[in-house]
Amino acid sequence: MHARLLLVGLAPGAHGSNRTGRMFTGDSSGIFLYKALFKAGFANQPNATDNDDGLILMDAFISAVCRCAPPGNRPTPQEMANCQTYLLEEIRLLHHLQGIVALGQIAYDRLLQIYQIESRSAPKFSHGAYIPAGDNHPWMLASYHPSRQNTQTGRLTEEMFDAIWKKALEILR
Numbered sequence: 001m002h003a004r005l006l007l008v009g010l011a012p013g014a015h016g017s018n019r020t021g022r023m024f025t026g027d028s029s030g031i032f033l034y035k036a037l038f039k040a041g042f043a044n045q046p047n048a049t050d051n052d053d054g055l056i057l058m059d060a061f062i063s064a065v066c067r068c069a070p071p072g073n074r075p076t077p078q079e080m081a082n083c084q085t086y087l088l089e090e091i092r093l094l095h096h097l098q099g100i101v102a103l104g105q106i107a108y109d110r111l112l113q114i115y116q117i118e119s120r121s122a123p124k125f126s127h128g129a130y131i132p133a134g135d136n137h138p139w140m141l142a143s144y145h146p147s148r149q150n151t152q153t154g155r156l157t158e159e160m161f162d163a164i165w166k167k168a169l170e171i172l173r
Helices: 028-040 079-093 105-114 148-152 158-172
Strands: 006-007 061-065 099-103 139-143
Touching: 006 079, 006 105, 028 139, 028 148, 028 158, 061 079, 079 105, 099 148, 099 158, 105 139
Parallel strands: 006 061, 006 099, 099 139
Antiparallel strands: none
C-alpha cells in the first residue's frame, strides 16, 4: 500500500464505520475528519457517507487500535492486544510510511507501546505533541480525537485540527 501518513484512531464507530465499512465514515467524527483531510489535500472530497461515495485518500491510510466498537468507548488492554496484529500488519504493508497521526490518547499510548518508546522520554499526550522519527519508528503527531464530545465542547476546534494536518504536511515535505 502506498501512503506516507497513517492515521490511527480508537475503534470503528458503532453507527459509522461498523455500518458503512470504512473508518470514520457516516458519523460525526468522520464529518469533522474528512473535511480537514480534504482541506489539507489528503482526500479528494470533504465528506464520506458510504463506501460508494467516491472518496479517495491521497498519501494517507486510516486504521485503529481496535476492530470493534468497545463498550463505553473504552477498550480494555486485552481488547487492544487482541486487535494489535491487524494494526501491525497494516503498518508493515505501508512501505512508504513516514509519519503517524494519533487521534486521541488511547491511540497515542498504544503507538508508544507498539514502538517501545519509553513514556518518560516521549512528550505527554497533548494536542500537537510531536515525536521525531527514531531508529525503529516513524515520526508521530498527537491530536485530540475528532469525537462529537471533543468538537461540540470546543476542546477540539476546526482551527486546531487544521493545524495538525498543516504540520503533518510540513513534516512530510
